[in-house]
Amino acid sequence: MTGLLFTSKEDQMPIELMYISGKGDITHRTVIVRDIQDDYIKAFCLTKQQPRLFKRSNILSAAKVRRYAKTAF
Template identity: 75%
Template sequence: MNGLLITSIEEKLPIEIMYISGKGDISHRTIIVKEIQDEYIKAFCLLKQQPRVFNKSNILSAAKPKLRKQFKYA
């Protein structure tokens, strides 16, 4: 997972995470990582359209975004 976080910083590319909050709520977020610390990461959340701080131990999974096919309609 750390490699993916570093790639997001270096290439300014979004990644998708599954995150569990301190209250136990699970959410799917697309983020661009700005900074990595020992316990947390600072990122721009595309869902909320604002900077957020995520506890690293609460990130359940991280992945590159799935490519979506775009179709043209006549």
């Protein structure tokens, strides 16, 4: 998963995350990683159209986007 996060950051490639919130809600997000820290990932969430902070330990899975229409970010 870490390799995919770095690829998203370096290539500005969108990826899909399955994430569990602090409240226990599971969400599916399409993001572009902006920064990788020890405990957190800073990303632009294409789902919410806002910058977001994701706790690394709460990321359940990460995958390449199957189909994505490339637009200007």
